[in-house]
Amino acid sequence: MTNKTIATFPAFARPLIEAQLPEWIEARWFANRAEALAAGPGTEIGWFDMVKKPAMAQAVENATDLKWLNSLYAGVDGLPLELLAERSVVLTNGAGLNSVTIAEYVVMGMLNIAKGYRAVVHAQQRHEWLAEAPGTSELLGSRALLLGYGAIGQLIDARLQAFGVEVSVVRRAPDASGRALGPDQWRARLGEFDWVILAVPATPATARMIGAPELAAMKPSAVLLNIARGSVIDQEALVETLKARRIAAAFLDVTDPEPLPPGHPLWSLDNAHVTMHLSGRSQTTMFRRAAERFLENLARYRAGLPLRNQVDLALGY
Numbered sequence: 001m002t003n004k005t006i007a008t009f010p011a012f013a014r015p016l017i018e019a020q021l022p023e024w025i026e027a028r029w030f031a032n033r034a035e036a037l038a039a040g041p042g043t044e045i046g047w048f049d050m051v052k053k054p055a056m057a058q059a060v061e062n063a064t065d066l067k068w069l070n071s072l073y074a075g076v077d078g079l080p081l082e083l084l085a086e087r088s089v090v091l092t093n094g095a096g097l098n099s100v101t102i103a104e105y106v107v108m109g110m111l112n113i114a115k116g117y118r119a120v121v122h123a124q125q126r127h128e129w130l131a132e133a134p135g136t137s138e139l140l141g142s143r144a145l146l147l148g149y150g151a152i153g154q155l156i157d158a159r160l161q162a163f164g165v166e167v168s169v170v171r172r173a174p175d176a177s178g179r180a181l182g183p184d185q186w187r188a189r190l191g192e193f194d195w196v197i198l199a200v201p202a203t204p205a206t207a208r209m210i211g212a213p214e215l216a217a218m219k220p221s222a223v224l225l226n227i228a229r230g231s232v233i234d235q236e237a238l239v240e241t242l243k244a245r246r247i248a249a250a251f252l253d254v255t256d257p258e259p260l261p262p263g264h265p266l267w268s269l270d271n272a273h274v275t276m277h278l279s280g281r282s283q284t285t286m287f288r289r290a291a292e293r294f295l296e297n298l299a300r301y302r303a304g305l306p307l308r309n310q311v312d313l314a315l316g317y
Contacts, residue, residue, distance in 0.1 A: 007045035008036070008063070016291035024302065037062050045301070047071070047294065053078030060084070068301060072097055072290035074152075074280075075229060077202040081313045091311040092297055096151035097289045098280035102227050103155035105279035106197060107163070109251035113223055113273065114139060140164035143192060145181075147209070148199030148228060150317075156197060168193070190217040195225060201317035202229035212237040215247060223249045227279050230256030235266075242269050253279045 004026040009017065011031040021027055028043065030036040033055040036048055040063035047070045048059040057080050060069060069084065072094035084091055112118065116135025123130050144160055146153055147170045157167050167179070168189070174182035181189060190196065196218060200206045210224065211234035218224070224247060226233055235256050241247055249271040255264075258277055266272045280286070297307045311317060 005044050006042050006065075007047075008039040008043040009047045010036075010049050012287060013047060013291060013294075016287060017295060020295055022298070022302070025298075033059070041065070044068070045070070045298075049073065068092070068307065070294055070297070072286065074098070075202055076311055076316060077229065077231075081311075081316060085313040090307055091313060092307050092309045093311050093317075094286075094290055094293075095309055095317075097293070098283060098286045099151040099155050101281075101283035101286075102152050102199075102279045103159055105253065105275070105282060106156050106225055106227060107159050109225055109253075109273065109275070110139060110160075110195060110223070113137075113249050113251060118273070142166070142194040143168070144195035144197055145186060145190070145193040146170065146197045146199065147186065148197075148201070150199070150201075152227070153199040156199060165195070187214060187217065190214060191219055193222060194219065195223050198224070198226040198228040198232055200228050200232060202231050203316040206232045208232065208234045210234065210238075212241075215241040218247050220246060221248050223247065223251065225251040227253045230254045230258060239265050239269070242266075242271050245271065249273065251275070253277055 004024055006026045006028065008028040008030065011029050014029055018027065028039040030039050033050065036050065036055070036059040040059055042065055043063045044065055045068045046060065046063050046066050048056050048063070049071055050056050057078060060066065061080055061083060066087065066089050068090045070092050074093055074095045074097070076091065076093055114135055114137040116133065119134035120130065139160070141164060143166045145168050146157060149169045149171055153169065157169060160167050169180050170183065170186045171180045172183065174180050174185060198210065200209070209232050215237055224238070238250060242250060251273045252266065253275045254277050255266065255274065260266060260274060266274055293309065300307055
């Protein structure tokens with residue numbers, strides 16, 4: 001009879017955590033879906049991250065003895081949250097692990113569009129020396145509406161303020177200054193903003209929160225940026241809006257579905273910037289940060305303390 005706790009980990013975490021695992025952990029490692037499924041029975045602590053969420057969900061469902069599920073993903077959509085709640089499993093996520101790089105990606109997207117940098121790249125490919133700048137807008141003095149004020153949203157806010165952007169945020173509780181808008185206020189104010197930035201979690205409450213009415217309310221010169229999930233936008237309505245040039249552009253790090261099919265119209269629209277869900281991957285420290293956070297939580301788990309970055313299974317974030 002062993003007193004060890006069985007824990008299952010993805011192979012990518014092995015070089016980061018194996019040497020630091022305490023003696024009371026009996027580690028299992030998986031490199032693919034089949035190995036994750038085989039390792040599930042008896043696992044008390046699971047880290048079942050895989051590229052495809054359905055495979056993750058199947059591994060989690062198969063781990064019937066699970067008490068704590070850890071993930072480096074910030075978004076937990078696609079995981080069986082109701083089942084986890086039924087089984088009283090604690091879920092911790094990766095919120096904040098890649099916040100810096102995603103916030104930088106938003107600024108990059110805004111500068112790219114403001115300065116017309118896509119046209120500059122194309123001119124270089126043609127070996128053409130441009131006589132005029134294709135983009136003449138400045139971030140300074142422009143106005144941004146930021147929907148979602150978690151770890152990523154707060155870093156976006158700080159970086160945009162450094163550029164002189166006037167940022168309004170959507171929060172549950174508005175304030176008298178007008179900078180923080182309530183959930184029932186922002187739609188009526190959409191026409192005031194040059195940039196509308198989506199950084200919300202994917203939940204039933206945020207599904208298609210930007211649809212035809214919201215797009216119609218935006219300024220013709222406005223840009224929509226989405227680093228949340230593709231599901232928060234009515235994509236068909238967005239395509240029609242971009243085709244008709246009723247807004248200036250959309251910067252889409254996420255789409256629905258992913259990968260975006262090769263024949264999808266978003267690929268060929270010159271005012272759609274599709275960045276293939278790369279914003280959180282454009283850095284080298286996410287896995288190290290994830291390992292450090294897990295090991296810290298592992299010590300807390302052993303001591304019976306509340307785990308950090310715990311997901312509210314009812315809310316989905």
